[in-house]
Amino acid sequence: MTASTLTAVLWDMDGTLVDTEPYWMAAETVLVERFGGTWSHEQALRLVGLGLEDSARIFQDAGVRMGIQDIVDHLTDDVMVQLATKGVPFRPGAQELLASLREAGVRTALVTMSLRRMAQTVVDLMDFHAFDVMIAGDDSTRPKPFPDPYLQACAALGVSPGDTVAIEDSPNGLRSAVASGAAVIGVPLMVSIAGAGAHAVWPTLEGRTAADVAEFHSAHAESTAERSRGTAR
Template sequence: MTSRLPAAVLWDMDGTLVDTEPYWMAAESPLVESFGGTWTKEQALQMVGLGLEDAARLLQGEGVRMDVTAIVQHLTDEVLGSLARDGVPFRPGARALLRGLKNAGVKTALVTMSMRRMAQTVVDLIDFDAFDVIVAGDDVTRPKPYPDPYLQASELLGVAPREVVAIEDSPNGLRSAVASGAVTLGVPLMVSLTGTGAHALWPTLDGRGVADLADLYTAHRPEGSA
């Protein structure tokens, strides 16, 4: 069987393209503690892949007496500060695979529940024109695990969801991608992706290339896809 490239590859950001999850966790704990609460690693892991408004409500439940918008803005500012101080920690193999896709003429989108200003900051620090489209948390009505973010990205790229590969690191993100009809690839970082419905789980993107994604897409693309 001859492998075919997908029409597009849609990337999650936090934990998939860049390893910023520790930055988020480092922002959450002091916030909860400033209101007299405690924040464990287990609680922090429950936030991985959540929309920021949903995450803010969980923090409210732990005693953070701020409105949802204020919590989202505070966490975003803190993580942006970490990025400015410490740089953007790209996950192994992610930048090389992204560049390979662009060189092959494959459309790309960044699909993240972080705010657009954070997504744009990360994209601006990539040394090539990496993404055709950004869909951020403040661009969608319903966040992951709803399919809306991936459906919106596909529509903006002018491709059918069944013609794309989505790459994710969280259960919520994978549920969103699966529900959209995309071929889904899980690359776990902090939480297990077993049982999420992903078409494939790779331990890392390091050493993976465009041909590997083409093989994945060809093996799992829905009937009738290009």
């Protein structure tokens, strides 16, 4: 197997696979207002892609008088209720690309900062076996933007990060994936990802196939090798 062979694709969940950010923002607003505070859209955007415990500390600073784990559990429960009542808003092309990858024999992992019970709820609503491995917020040794979640996913899959592609929508997620050594595609949704290090930016996953991902990975690997040869000179 060569260094340019794509062996796995690592997916973020919130904002990448599913557009649940509005659900999180609604839950956050209700929680802060319950303790007499206010929560703006701009404040909510700053939490996109952040680990849940780090977010919980920000809510404590905003006046939410609850423990960190209580905040995490409360917000997760609220979002899960919204998923059950409003449905799971998959991003355009996401399920189709996943299916294409599975058909091509490419292994896949879900790498999310959401709790495992919520991630499992989303995965269970898919009508095919979409992921070989799941690393959730309560599994990771350190949250995004640290590389740990992606490195843990690679270890669980038994693959080298350099043989993978990660797909992310947020700056924190992109920094995590890039730091892991994966080739990274940014698919922006609610926040700008400029300067976060994505190796390519796709406006949408709609119409994309496993062949597109493999082509991107091959081009990235070739570019990386060329830079390495140039440095060696």
